[in-house]
Amino acid sequence: MEKYITIKGARENNLQNINAKIPKNKITIITGVSGSGKSTLAFNTLYAEGQRRYVTSLSSYARMFLGVMKKPDVDSIEGLCPAISIDQKAMGSNPRSTVGTTTEIYDYLRLLFARIGTAHCPECGRRIQKQSADSIISNFLSKENINGRPLLVLSPIIRSQKGEFHELFRTLFRQGYSRVIVDGQMHKTKEEINLEKNHKHEICIVIDRLEVKSKSNDFLFRLKQAIDKACSEADGLVILRVQEGRKHEDYAYSKKYACIKCNINIPEYSPRMFSFNNPFGACPECQGLGFKIDFDEDLVIPDKNLSIAEGAIAPWSSKSTTTYYIQKLKSVGSYFGFDIHTPIKKIPRDKLDVILYGSKGIAIKTLYHHQKNAGSWTTFSPYEGVMPNLRRLLKDTKSEYVKNKIMKFIREKRCPLCNGKRLKKEVLCVKILDQSIMDICEMPIRKLLVFFQTIGAKISMQELKIAERIISEITNRLECLEHIGLSYLSLSRMTKTLSGGETQRIRLATQIGTNLSGILYVFDEPSIGLHARDNNKLIQMLKKIKDNDNTIVVVEHDRNMITESDYIIDLGPGAGIHGGKIIACGSPREIISNENSITGMYLKDIYKIKTPQVRR
Ligand SMILES: [Zn+2]
Ligand SMILES: [Zn+2]
Structure with a gap:
């Protein structure tokens, strides 16, 4: 060579x-x-x-x-x-790319969360664990006052669903299940069970009836079989019902990620769930962008001292629009109880909502006067509202002029559903040491590096074994970023907002990571x-690249x-x-x-x- x-x-x-x-x-x-x-x-x-x-x-x-x-x-x-x-x-103009995605650190984070993240219920916040039959049994046997009591192993196949379920009962009978509990009542599947079609029902199959004998191998063997069977029928769920006279105590378990209390299932997690570029993980409201662009109230009504008649509603204040909309709003006002001559700041919020967002389907009778020929006509239709009107106009208009005119009233806003975090709620509820993947991305790299340098001592040996390689890949890359003086950035920082020098150094750090x-x-x-x-530090990095031939x-x-x-x-x-x-x-x-x-x-x-x- x-x-x-x-x-x-x-x-x-x-x-x-x-x-x-x-x-x-x-x-x-x-x-x-x-x-x-x-x-x-x-x-x-x-x-x-x-x-x-x-x-x-x-x-x-x-x-x-x-x-x-x-x-x-x-x-x-x-x-x-x-x-x-x-x-x-x-770097490109992809509005989705961040320091995390560009440096590939985010890809490793997704892997890490899929491997060792812990799920929490998005509703009640309780920790959700995936369990095996053995871990369910050992948890169950640790409960007090259960020994010697009758136990039903139940498979909750129908949870809060409407229907008569005739076919289901016939199928269960054919499969050899003789008893079911329907809305709290025990029934035999060979008998006819009549349910109210339009009511929601709870149906459990009685998988087995046992007596709790925690020391008996026979009991443990049968219990395990029953739990496995119950879970396979009810999508991973099993209820262990301990009876005491006429009362009973239920212990619900799941082999999958599910909060039985809130009846929420979390899908088995995979790295793609943690991606805001993938519909499996992206917030459905903003499609994973973290922000939405929409018409902004403060831009639409810039001066709240003005009344509607004085042109408070900026997009409707030109001569061609004023007369028409003011006549409509006058009628809307007399229906809902506001006056078009009142300054906006004195109109109560609920009425302002009508002005901005429409009459919600309520038809309003409006008498229009034509200015020039003194003619008039009456309409009877719902009032659309300023915001829906602008959105429709923006979507439908072919005119660049109109588009530019109404774009002035648009502002980028943090997505209200995910709060700018770009992912679905249930994805953000998966945590490592109390941090969601987005919490991690929002930390400055300096702090994040410490997090990963010390994570080994805080997670279990088993988790460490699973994640060791991923953690070292992440730590290496974070060190690179720190070395080239970018430790003040966070992984969630949008690349489109970086300076030229920052961009170049991020590329450099990424190159070192690739080991070409x-x-x-x-x-x-x-x-x-x-x-x-x-x-x-930069010079040291260049030498490192050089040493790789x-x-x-x-x-x-x-x-x-x-x-x-x-x-x-x-x-x-x-x-x-x-x-x-x-x-x-x-x-x-x-x-x-x-x-x-x-x-x-x-x-x-x-x-x-x-x-x-x-x-x-
Ligand atoms: Zn819950
Ligand atoms: Zn969102």
């Missing part, structure tokens, strides 16, 4: 037919004043050619999507490897916006970074047509002793390059 990437005759933009050698598996810094051609050499020549070769190696079908890339103006590049550029451009080798990485001023301490090319001004590199290409001497030449190249030591190199002098502290004001 060649030891160098050899560029011959590069003439892209202002490059002046230059030749350069970039050592493989080393860190090369391209320096020079702003506009000297650094980015042209790194991105528009080296990376562009790497990408172009990659794309031409793909099938023609794939190329259709990627488009044809122009060959950079260069005679030849030898020894080029697959290239990845890590620049500061925003044989790659050419091209970076654009990764040190921008970093404190000195974080800058050192990768080649790194960095466009950079930062002195620390330059002195820590293996090789320097100094472009110049000036900008634009005065640049584009290689002034010096070599190791930092060689550059320092090169009299021609501005960078060399800079490194020697003789000469300071002004930090460019405008980035190219």
